[in-house]
Amino acid sequence: YNCERLCNALKRVKKFSNWREPIPEAYYPKLDSLTSSRGWPPRQANMQWQDLNRPVDGLNVTVAQMELWRKNIEEAIATGQPDGSKRPLDIDTLGNMIESSMLNPNLENQGVRVTSASIESAAGPSNTLNTYWMQSDVEFSRGLDFSDRGPVYARNTHLNHRPYIYRLERQSTESTFTIPFEQTFRDISGETRDLTNPNYCGCGWPQHMLVPKGTEAGVTYQLFIMLSNYELDRVDQEDGSVMSCKEASSFCGLRDKKYPDRRAMGFPFDRPSANATSIEDMVRNLPNISLTDITIRLQDVTEPNPRNVLP
Template identity: 25%
Template sequence: MTVKERQDLLLPLFEHMTTLSRESIPPDQRDERLREVGILHRGTLFSCFHEKHLAEATRLYEILHDAKDFEDFFALAKQARDIVNEGLFVYAVSVAVLHRDDCKGVTVPPIQEIFPDRFIPAETINLASKEATLKPNEDVVVDVEETGNILDPEHTLAYYREDIGINAHHWHWHIAYPATWNPSHMGAVKDRKGELFFYMHQQMCARYDCERLSNGMNRMIPFHNFEEHLEGYAPHLTSLISGLNYGSRPEGFSLRDLKDVDVQDMERWRERILESIHLGYVHGHGEERIPLDEKHGTDILGAIIESSFESKNSTFYGSLHNWGHVMMARMHDPDGRFQENPGVMSDTSTALRDPIFYRWHRFIDNIFQDYKATLPHYTKDDLSFDGIKVTDVVVKAKSDNVITTFMKEDELDLSHGINFGTNHKVKVRYQHLDHEPFSISITVNNTTGAAKECIVRIFLAPQYDELGNLLTIEEGRRLFIELDKFKQTLAAGQSSFSRNAIDSNVTLSKVPTFDDLKSGEVSDDYSEFCSCGWPENMLIPRGNHKGKPFVLFVLLTDFEKDKVPDFQRICMDAFSYCGTKTGMYPDLKPMGFPFDRPIDHDHADELFTDNHHRSTVTIQYVS
C-alpha cells in the first residue's frame, strides 16, 4: 500500500468530527482491545491536561500504536471513531500516526480544519452557516468577527493570541510530546523532553512580551498568587460537539478547589519543587535523592512540573502545570453544578487565546529560572570560539537592517470540519501578522588556517523597555527569541554566508490542507517533515509604525563541542522547538544557550568575544 493510499484511507476519519452522533458500538461488538475506552462521553471537551482524560487517551494511542500492521491500525481507528470522545479520538489517532513506522509520510490534516470551532468565533460560524443555507449552489466566504474592543486593554493583542497558526503549533507540540509518553511501551525515548517543555513555553512568553512592547504595553505581570483575582476573558467560541460555549471568566474570579485537586495541593506542589531547587536535588522514591545537576536538572524539573510519565515522583510533586490549566479553565463552574463547558485553558489548541496562559507560563518559567540561578555563570571559555571573528551581520530585506511587518489576508476552509449540507466550499476570511522576506548575511574571519564547522545561533530581543530605558543583556535575557540555529562550514580566511528566514529551524512553513492531502499535491520530501514548528509568518514581532529597534544577536560556537554523537535527523522541520521526534536533540548545549541562565552583568562585555556580533535591527509595522 502506497503512502497516498494510506493517506486517502485515513483522511475521512478526521472529517466532520463536529457532527458525529452520540451513538456508539455496544461493548460486546467492539474489538476486544477497545473494551477499555469510550469512558469520556461524547460532547465533552477533551483536555490532555486533565488526568483522567489523558489516561484514556493514552490507552487508546498505545493500542493504536501496537496494532500489528497498517490494516489492523486502520480497522481499530475506524471503530474507535464510533466509540470514543471526539477530541480524544483526534488526539490519540494523531499521536499514533505521528509515531507509527508504517505511517511515515502520512500527514494528519490541520487541527484548524478538523475543529474550526476551536479557532473561529461562534458569531462567524453562525454567519457562515446562514450564508451556506442561503447560497447552497455556490462557494461562500465570510469575514471573521471581532471578539472584543478597546475597552479591554488586552484586546490590542487579540491578533496575536487568537492567531490560528500559533494555537495550532501548541496543539501539535503536545501531540509530538505527549505528557504520558512511556519510552518502554512506545519503543523510543523522547530526548530532553522535559527541557523542551521548558524551552518551548519560555520562548512563547518571550515572544508575547516582545509583542506587548511592540504595541506600547507593559510586559506581563506573572501569575504569582493562588488567591489573586484574575482578569476577565471571553473567548467567543462555541463547541459544536456539545453546543455549549467555551466558558468565560468574569473579572475578579480566582482559583477554586475542584473535585480532583485543591488549591492547597497546588501551593504544596509549588513549595516542594522550590525547596528541591534550593536543596539541589529532588526526592525520588524511598530515600533516593536525584541531583539537579547542570546537564540533567532542567529536564528533570520539566518532567516534574508538567508532570509527565518521567516525573521522578509524581505522588510527591504532583502535576502543577497541567492542573493549573484545568483549574483556570473551570473557575467559573468549579464543582460542575451548572454543567458549563470549561474555558479555553483546558485545551492545547485554544489555550493561547487567553491572556492568563502567558501569565501562568511566566509563573512556571520563574520556577525554572530559580533553578537556572543556582547554576554557575557562563565563563569566557564557555562562550568563546578561538580563531573565529564575526566581522559583520546584515539583515537583507528591501532596506538593509529594516524588516517590514504587516497584516496579510488568508482563508480557512470550514467545510471539512463542519457539515453545512452543501458540497460547496464554506470559508472564513481573516488576517494574520506576516513579514517581508529577508535573509541574514554573516561575514566571518577564520584565522585558524583550516576550515571550521560551527553552530550559528541567532536571537532577537527588544532594545528598550516600556519606559524607553536601554535593556542590558542580563535585563533583556529572558526576552531573547530564537530566530534560527544551524550548522555552517567556515572556510579559512574571510568568508560570507547567508541564511534565508524561511529556512529557520524554529519555524514550520509547510502546512498542507485537507484538499492538498486529498489531491496529493504535497511535495515529495514532505515525508521528512513532522508538522511541528512555530508558524513562519509569526517569526518576527510586529514592531511599530515608527520602527522599533531590536537587538540582533549572532553567536558562533564550535560544532565539534556541540555535536551529538551518531546523530540521525528524523524530522526536517523546526528542531529548535520540536526536537527530532524520537531521535537525539541535535545540540549538546542547553536549550536557549547562552541566555538560558543569568549573565554576569559586571563582566558581560568581556564574556562575549569575537565569535559574537550585536547589531540593531528596526522592525517597522505597515498598516
C-alpha cells in the same frame, strides 16, 4: 509574546507566583480546540485561581496541591540528592523535575568571532524589517464535517512580514522554529486536496508570525546572534531531512527521536552568566556573539496571498 504586547502599547508580562492572589489583567485568547470542539474561555480581570474538579475529564487539582508540588521542588533543590550530594542547578535540571528534556551548559566557542551582523531586505534599508497584512484562504475541512459538499474556504487577514536575509546568508524562511502558512492549517494547493491522504504537518510556529508586528513609526529591537560549536550541540541520530514536510524541529522536536539539540532549553539565557551582568557585557566578553540594533516597521497595507485558491 512580550514583543507583540509592546507593539500594542501593553506592558511586559508580570511574574505571577502567588496562587492565592487575583490576576489583575484580563485575557481573551479567542482560541478553539479542534480535537475537543471546545473554545478556550476568556479570563476576566481580577479572577482568582480555584480548585479544579472536572470528573468528566478526569481532572481534580486543588490550589493546595499546586502549592505542595512547588514546595516539594523547592525542598529538593535545597536538600539535594537522597545521599546528601548536590549537582549544579540549571534550567534543564529544573525542567527534568517537571517535564522530561535534555541537558548541557557552556557558552564559549573558541576560535570563532562574529565581526558584524545585519539584516538585508529588498523592501527597505538595512536592519529594518517590514510587516504588513495579508489575506489568505484557509480550508476548514480539518476537524469540521461538511459531508460531501466539498471543501469550505474562509479568507482571513493576518500579520506577515517581508522576507529578509541575514548577513549569514540564511533565509528567514529556513528557520527550524517555523513552518509555512499552508502547514499551519492544511496545504490547500491543487496537489493536496485529497482529504483521504492529507499532507498535514501542523506543529511549529507559523512562519508569518516570525516577526513581531511593530508600529508604523518603527520599533527598535536588538538582534542577538551567537555561533556555537556544533560538536557540543549535536545529537547522534537521524535529522529531520527524512521527514515528509517542513519540520520545525527547534520548536516541536522530532517525532520518535530525541530533541535535536543537546544544549539547555533557552541557551544561552538559561542561567545567569558567570562573567557578565548584561547582554552588552556578554557581547564584549565573547567574540562569537553579536548584538545589532534593528527596526521593525508596520506597513499598514493588506495584500492577497499569491497562493490563494479563491479569486
